Amino acid sequence: MLLIKNAKVYTMAEKVLENGQILIKGNKILKVGKNIEVDKNCKVIDAKGFYVTPGFIDAHCHLGMFEQDMGFEGSDGNEITDPVTPELRAIDAINPMDSAFKEAYENGVTCVCTGPGSANVIGGSFAIIKTKGIRIDNMIVKENAAMKCAFGENPKRCYNAKKQSPSTRMATAAILREALMKGRDYLEKKENGEGKQNFNMKMEALIPVLKRQIPLKAHAHRADDIFTAIRIAKEFNLKLTLDHCTEGHLIKDELVKENYPAIVGPTFGFRTKIEVRNKTFDTLKVLKKAGVKFAIMTDHPVIPISHLSLCASLAVKAGLDEETALKAITINAAEILGIQDRVGSIEEGKDADIAIFDKHPFDVQANTQYVIINGEIVFKKY
Template structure:
């Protein structure tokens, strides 16, 4: 049992406790408040007036898929040989020995949603994991978490170079629609065949992999930078009645009111980058502010390795510098991504019953000079400085 005391607790659950305590047992938060009665023999961590907050969450990255300091040997994020690969699973490619995981948890990033890149129209499934462990199966929080789809320049560029479809935005949308229609038809045939096994269609792993999307069990995770690509993603999601999260959303601030009316959440970023391609011409740290003010639920991302994952708090700080409310910025790297990813019952805030993923900073978490003095994952101290 561990008692954290003498800290300013940013619960991310609607309140801040100026001088509070957190009690942890068996990997879970047992209690949080101003004065907690704890066993005399429990381990005590003195926050020394620092900031105590839930572990930071990156809602969109590729950590472990492109390994730090490697070339082709560690690049396992894009199976760029077929534009439609829903059967791929990130869990089969993530290497937890990638040094980036250590950098992540040492700097307070305790949970990530990681998965395939954006070469393909349908890239495969993301998984949500804790950032410390030796075996990926033991790090999983949610698997599968979302089905990656991509619009815009990336699929066009990759498959135009191979003289294959898609080489246009029309082609990307058509391939996605065709695959979803086939999966919908295949699902209907399988359900009908439950009463008549002789009519069972031949097994198709690609289409089978899309069943959780069609059943509303997981969202499409839509890579879309440009406003028109964002609207195409929404159009197709509505056609099939499926869940959707908007990833990158670089031009989202230009259509913030429309997105607020649609009600889809936006995972914004990576913003700490150059405008390396045409569809990033509207890149700005003002986007999170404008989206949040319009009423869009936002999370911030690094898109690691585009931005190293442990710089996520810096991204939040720069969004604050551009006008985003500080509380909203903290939520955008804690409780908001947890809610968007469907894991808020476990992480994202300091509340009774949740996983004891906790970070103690010596300064405000969005201060560029802040150090993570203690990092706990599932109640275990994984880093101490």
């Protein structure tokens, strides 16, 4: 067993515990509180003066899909040969040997939702994984977590360059609708046992989306693209997350009415294209005030995944309260991804994914002291 003691513990489930203790047994949190009794054989981390948080969660990135220092050989996130590729699975492209994994967990990021990029109208399924391991099969929290779809600039730019559809936003929406209609018809025939149906891998991959088992993970920056994503989700009665949501602050009242969660970012850095010209860290405080639930993402490698806490810190600088910013990379991210039963807070029975810092993690000078994933110390500063 492992005991963390004398820490300032941000459980994300209740008030901050001063001089708190966390007892870990195996890969789970056994107890959280004060004055926990342990035997003499228990390993102890004295975290006096340190800040303890749940491991951070990046709710949208491409970790292991676009590898560092690799160029084309390590670029496996976009299959730009067909705008509709729901059959693709992130787990078949994620490389845990990508050096960015080490940078992730050394900076407290212990869990990510990673998957295909936004070149295709439907790009394939995202996976939720832990950030420490050598074999992806042993790192999975949820293999089929969401189905990526994309609106706006990226699919029209990629396929216009190939002189094929979609080259407009109209075509992007039409192609997505057609795929969903075909999928719905395929599912109905399959469930009704209407004759002998030929197997279709694309349609099979859309069944969890149509049955509301997983959400559409919609790449949408601009306000009109966000509304198109919502329109189509409502047409087919689908679950939906609004990923990027760059102009969310401009349509906050409408987002409140629709009640879909947002995963906001990448907000730090250069405005690389027209559809992100209204990018601002103000988006987060505006959405909080309006009552929209959100997480913060890096979109790694757009922002290096090691800077997830910096993104949250910059949101605080722009006016978001500190507690909400921390929730946006812990428990809110977990709830939006549907994995709150395992991660996102320091509570009894949850995975022992914990980060320990010498200063508050939003302090740019904070250093990670320990990182624990599944009860194992995967990083120790000294």
